[in-house]
Amino acid sequence: MTSKIAIIGGGWYGCHVATSLAALGFEVRLFEQHNRLLHEASGNNQFRLHLGFHYARHHGTRIQSRDGYSRFMERYSGLSREIAENIYAVPHEDSLIDWQTYKLVMTSTGLNYREVSPTAAGLTRMDGVMMVDERVLLIERSRNYFKALLGDSLSLGTRVDSVMDHGTYVEVDGEKYDFVVDATWGHHKKLPIKTFYEPTLLLYYEGDVNLPAITMVDGPLCSVYPTEDPNIYTLSSVPHTPLGTCETAQEARQRRDEVNGELVRAKVDLMETQVSKYLPDFKSRYKFMGPQLAIKTKPVGAFDDRSCGVYRDGRIFNVMSGKIDTIFVASERIISFIQSFSTQQAEDDFSTLKQNILSLKV
Ligand SMILES: Cc1cc2nc3c(=O)[nH]c(=O)nc-3n(C[C@H](O)[C@H](O)[C@H](O)COP(=O)(O)OP(=O)(O)OC[C@H]3O[C@@H](n4cnc5c(N)ncnc54)[C@H](O)[C@@H]3O)c2cc1C
Missing domain, CATH: 3.30.9.10 (D-Amino Acid Oxidase, subunit A, domain 2)
Structure with missing residues (x-):
């Protein structure tokens, strides 16, 4: 059965995660409170596609940027230009x-x-x-690109107020989903790190x-x-x-x-x-x-850490964004979290089988 996933937040992270999951066959719905995508930090920043030169004092951020730049160029080459x-x-x-x-x-x-x-x-x-x-990001083109790609899966002008994890599913403003990605950069709910x-x-x-x-x-x-x-x-x-x-x-x-x-x-x-x-x-x-x-x-923290991380809380995945080039770190972690649920499910099925065999009276 296809998993149904809600993504809250239509910034770079939400757009990238939603389109990546949709490309893998998941049923996605992206909620953005404003009437257009990339309206908050993703549309108001220095628009630099980082390569790592900004982060002489943080190894992890530099490596994520170096690798993220190449992946960004492979996947979204038309969404930036050279300088x-x-x-x-x-x-x-x-x-x-x-x-x-x-x-x-x-x-x-x-x-x-x-x-x-x-x-x-x-x-x-x-x-x-x-x-x-390093290159410059093309924001208006990116907005149009993601809007076209997401099509009917996009709910613009829709603010999410309530997210409740019921163990086997999550309810988002009263509607059932298998998983939720909070890509609001800590605006819907504070992140589980300081x-x-x-x-x-x-x-x-x-x-x-x-x-x-x-x-x-x-x-x-x-x-x-x-x-x-x-x-x-x-x-x-x-x-x-x-x-x-x-x-x-x-x-x-x-x-x-x-x-x-x-x-x-x-x-x-x-x-x-x-x-x-x-x-x-x-x-x-x-x-x-x-x-x-x-x-x-x-x-x-005193370090210059701008790396990306994703924190799992049951069926809710909270994204701590790094820079825009580090969107791939987020999508990969989310996919592996979803996979870990399938593995758990397979283990549960196996243990049912085991119980059935052991309960046979021969
Ligand atoms: C001044 C500045 C300069 C920067 N310069 C660069 C740079 O040059 N290069 C770079 O790579 N990065 C830069 N960054 C960082 C970059 O902007 C962020 O990493 C990136 O935009 C984060 O994207 P996001 O999708 O996580 O968050 P956001 O873009 O903030 O998106 C979150 C979205 O969630 C929505 N939302 C929030 N709550 C709800 C809700 N309850 N329901 C529905 N929607 C909701 C918001 O409306 C918003 O659209 C800069 C940031 C700033 C502030």
């Missing part, structure tokens, strides 16, 4: 690790890069600069087509990255993008929704000052357009 010049730069005063160590970490991870001049793209104060192959919610603010800028992507690493630095629109870029800053640390998702949403013009102007000032230190002609190249607001769910 003519994609630069990672290590400032010689402010980076937490030096250029030689950074290169060593990336080389030992098996990542390819090309070393270029420390003054490439008008940068100053750099210890070293490299050119990499996490906090971080409202975030990035800034959108307009600039000429094909300006380079520039990412300063490693530590409390900043980056300018292109978007799917060839004239629009995001500016992100490790110290200035977070808007606080919240215990609950509700508190984070409230903090995000309270952002006003005064705060945005203050952030513009701080972030432009920071980036101009390394890219002195930033203000003449880019014109501020507006803010981008979102919420990140992060694990508690």
Whole structure:
């Protein structure tokens, strides 16, 4: 019998898990509270298809990104585009690790890069600069792609309120399913690991087509990255993008929704000052357009861990998202959890047979 699976959340994780399970023959239903897919964090981020260069200080995240990038390219090559010049730069005063160590970490991870001049793209104060192959995600195209693929299995504008595990099935707002995937990044129900919610603010800028992507690493630095629109870029800053640390998702949403013009102007000032230190002609190249607001769910801990994990609670699978390139980790774990139920079922059938044989009186 085909398993019936409910997926809550139409971000990158929910869309990928739902389409992967449907492709394997499962009957799926994806619930998204908004009227379009990729409306929350998945549609409001820096749109970087990571390869691992961002995570010099976390091995697990780097490996997941390196492998996830290749799998993403195999499966969704049309949902990202290349960037003519994609630069990672290590400032010689402010980076937490030096250029030689950074290169060593990336080389030992098996990542390819090309070393270029420390003054490439008008940068100053750099210890070293490299050119990499990370790409930019195409969000509108991804929305349309998943919407078409999911078709009638999609319930947009439908918020899930109640999920109850009855042991042999799960009820989602009164309807029976075999399994449920909570892909809300801890918004429907808090994840079973220690996490906090971080409202975030990035800034959108307009600039000429094909300006380079520039990412300063490693530590409390900043980056300018292109978007799917060839004239629009995001500016992100490790110290200035977070808007606080919240215990609950509700508190984070409230903090995000309270952002006003005064705060945005203050952030513009701080972030432009920071980036101009390394890219002195930033203000003449880019014109501020507006803010981008979102919420990140992060694990508690001092490490730079952005890896993906899935936690099973009976028939409910809770996804702790990593980056977008790590969606494959989630789908594989969910499939193996479902398989483990079939194995258990087979064992139960076997033990019934055994009991039948042993109960025969001959
Ligand atoms: C500022 C910022 C920059 C980032 N930059 C990058 C980057 O450059 N590259 C990268 O790979 N990653 C980046 N990330 C991380 C990336 O955005 C996330 O890993 C990814 O979007 C998580 O996807 P998701 O599907 O788990 O969550 P989401 O996209 O948040 O999706 C969850 C969905 O669940 C829905 N939902 C919640 N509750 C309910 C309910 N009760 N019923 C129905 N629907 C519900 C929400 O509406 C939402 O659509 C960034 C994140 C932020 C915030």
